[in-house]
Amino acid sequence: MEVGLTHYLVVSSFLFAFGLYAIITRKNAILVLMGVELVLNAANINFVAFSRYGNLGLNGQLIALFVIILAAAEAAIALAIVLNIYKTFGHVNIDEIDNLKE
Amino acid sequence: MTIYDFIFYLFAAITILSAIMVISSENIVRSAFYLLATFFGVSGLYVLLGADFVAVTQIMVYIGGILILLLFGVMLTSNITHVEIRKGFSKVLPAIVAVGVLLGALVSVIMNTRWKIELSKIPETTSYGLGKLLITDYVLIFELLGILLLIALIGAASMARREKE
Numbered sequence: 001m002e003v004g005l006t007h008y009l010v011v012s013s014f015l016f017a018f019g020l021y022a023i024i025t026r027k028n029a030i031l032v033l034m035g036v037e038l039v040l041n042a043a044n045i046n047f048v049a050f051s052r053y054g055n056l057g058l059n060g061q062l063i064a065l066f067v068i069i070l071a072a073a074e075a076a077i078a079l080a081i082v083l084n085i086y087k088t089f090g091h092v093n094i095d096e097i098d099n100l101k102e
Numbered sequence: 103m104t105i106y107d108f109i110f111y112l113f114a115a116i117t118i119l120s121a122i123m124v125i126s127s128e129n130i131v132r133s134a135f136y137l138l139a140t141f142f143g144v145s146g147l148y149v150l151l152g153a154d155f156v157a158v159t160q161i162m163v164y165i166g167g168i169l170i171l172l173l174f175g176v177m178l179t180s181n182i183t184h185v186e187i188r189k190g191f192s193k194v195l196p197a198i199v200a201v202g203v204l205l206g207a208l209v210s211v212i213m214n215t216r217w218k219i220e221l222s223k224i225p226e227t228t229s230y231g232l233g234k235l236l237i238t239d240y241v242l243i244f245e246l247l248g249i250l251l252l253i254a255l256i257g258a259a260s261m262a263r264r265e266k267e
Contacts, residue, residue, distance in 0.1 A: 084262070
């Protein structure tokens with residue numbers, strides 16, 4: 001079977017499922033962030049694949065670029081929040097954090 | 103099997119196997135380095151899809167920026183020299199069932215849909231077309247994203263440096 005749109009979509013749904021699994025099960029906040037990055041990458045593969053196989057021009061690739069920019073902003077903000085959590089609680093186990101302040 | 107198929111399966115295997123290692127590794131630093139391999143594999147897939155600029159941006163922003171940021175986060179919040187980094191998983195079995203059902207549904211939908219495939223002509227280099235789109239159709243989004251990134255970085259810096267009174 002020749003590699004086509006379906007193959008890329010299947011790879012991206014695997015990445016999406018793994019990212020979701022990491023978000024659900026991991027306790028460390030940074031590992032949850034890694035799960036979010038996996039999900040964003042899965043979405044990006046879909047955008048670029050449909051841009052290639054759907055004759056939609058370069059719009060899909062451009063949206064993928066915007067997603068990458070948003071991911072950078074999101075990672076910076078999330079890391080700042082994680083550092084604040086670490087300063088306040090002394091750990092980053094998100095299942096034990098139930099207060100916004102001490 | 104053409105050479106294109108072979109390279110696709112190579113990059114897909116790199117992506118998926120290292121993603122499995124990211125979510126199953128016991129050591130958080132190892133997870134971060136497997137994530138590097140995942141991003142690299144995804145950027146290879148972009149090249150195969152004819153998106154050269156997106157692939158280079160993926161490497162520069164994800165591997166050069168986001169991954170370094172994550173590694174800094176790991177090193178600032180965990181005691182690396184101490185072997186017992188508390189990680190652990192919670193609710194593994196329900197998560198596997200839920201994610202497995204979701205994955206099965208997604209894959210079966212993708213396999214059973216008759217996609218209307220119309221190959222687009224990919225130009226020799228995409229940066230010309232992307233740049234043109236950025237300053238014509240998407241100029242508002244482009245400017246807004248620039249402002250958003252600036253605000254986010256300033257906010258992150260001021261939030262991370264806040265001292266406790």
